[in-house]
Amino acid sequence: MAPARTPHLRRIPLHFSLFLALLHIFHLCHGEEQVPLILWTSEGQSAPPAGHIVEQQQLSSYLEKVLNVGPKNVVLFLQDKMSIEDFTMYGGAFGNKQDSVYPNLESALRSSSSVLVLPSVSWPSSNAVLAQIQDHLETSPLYMDPETLSQLRLNASSPALLVFRLSYGNGADLLSAKDILSENDEVIGQVMSIMKTQAVPFTAVYTALRPSRVTAAAAWEVGVGGGRSLLQARHRERERERERQRKEGEKTCILLWAKGLSVSILRSGRWEEHDLTPSTFGEGVSPKLHGSSCDRSRARLVLNYENVLDHRSFKLIFGMSQRHYKVSARRWFTLDVVELEYDGTKATFNGSRHIYAPAEYSYRCESVTNYRWPLLVPRSSKDPANQWRVSFQDIQIQAFNVSGRDFSYASDCAGFFSPGIWMGLMTSLLMVLVLTYGVHMIMQLRTMDRFDDPKGPAISVPQTE
Structure with missing residues (x-):
């Protein structure tokens, strides 16, 4: 649980990128692999102090509070990789707002009544966000894109977990990473526009499966320790890469x-x-x-x-x-x-x-x-x-x-018109045709306009009539 002195959630100011840049300083000091998590909804929650690393149990407590009192429709933007450095490098954190790749995200945060920003969530905890939300809502995730979302009609009374998978750059080309993050922000903007048109309350979460940069601790040690620290940092980096590849190999994909x-x-x-x-x-x-x-x-x-x-x-x-x-x-x-x-x-x-x-x-x-x-x-x-x-x-x-x-x-695989349905439709059509023919024959009957009286003279009908 969060400490008692944690401040209540508040509206994100216009200096959102600078705020993340300051949190980045605390993030470097820990030397661990973390993933940021951003959540915005109509209900307020309390946030941990700056620089605090959120573990899985504490993250589960935050999500439980939000989902208990907030909307049951959850929109999860799940990126392959993300670190707080992505916001400081590409979010216009140092006054270059025109270079920011997150205009739609910042707009969504400013328009929301309350926002929860967790800049340092431990990597295993962030990887379990989808499972935790799914267990709490007791519903299966729907993997969507903006085109399919526009055709879906949500209900405020029934929970729904909508997952949007976002890719990330390969890490070797910074320009490609920036372009991909900009495309991801466009997806967030499209989804937010569609959700507003549906007028259904929702909770949005933006996080990643794993960090995009895992050498922050190594860079910190290199700056203060010299050549030997550099060798230790490279060794740690190789060990982390092998461990990450091993975990990815064990990941269920079929x-x-x-x-x-x-x-x-x-x-x-x-x-x-x-x-x-x-x-x-x-x-x-x-x-x-x-x-x-x-x-x-x-x-x-x-x-x-x-x-x-x-x-x-x-x-x-x-x-x-x-x-x-x-x-x-x-x-x-x-x-x-x-x-x-x-x-x-x-x-x-x-x-x-x-x-x-x-x-x-x-x-x-x-x-x-x-x-x-x-x-x-x-x-x-x-x-x-x-x-x-x-x-x-x-x-x-x-x-x-x-x-x-x-x-x-x-x-x-079963289509709507299965063989049983076709047999029922043909039988019903045959019965309707028989009924229609019978009604038509009954309506063609005509009552006689003259009647023969057995006690009187016989009726003579001239041929001219």
């Missing part, structure tokens, strides 16, 4: 779940089936994933098995990719291929024609097979895939924009 996975092969005129579900899912099961890989545009999930249908080595491979489509003006991911690799032979099924979803979503389908309402098709008529059957029951998969171990919003 999610897969299915109620059933099975494969069958045609031998001697009959199908032999093998169920892969027990060796893939369940408690205490750790599937072998060596050979898997993922990046921003491609992902490859390799499930390694042994002794499947008399094959000593057997691999089930999912190959996925994502790219931007100009027609829809958004990014989509597709399940390009499903491969069965066994004893040096490879059977390949194409799935990109039927299995796809927006890049921010996961894909879910009740049944994915190559033989019953097939979504998977053998690559060619001569491919060994023609001798195989694959069946995935109630499958859900996501390979991009993965955060933690929870799926994003699912894009279901």
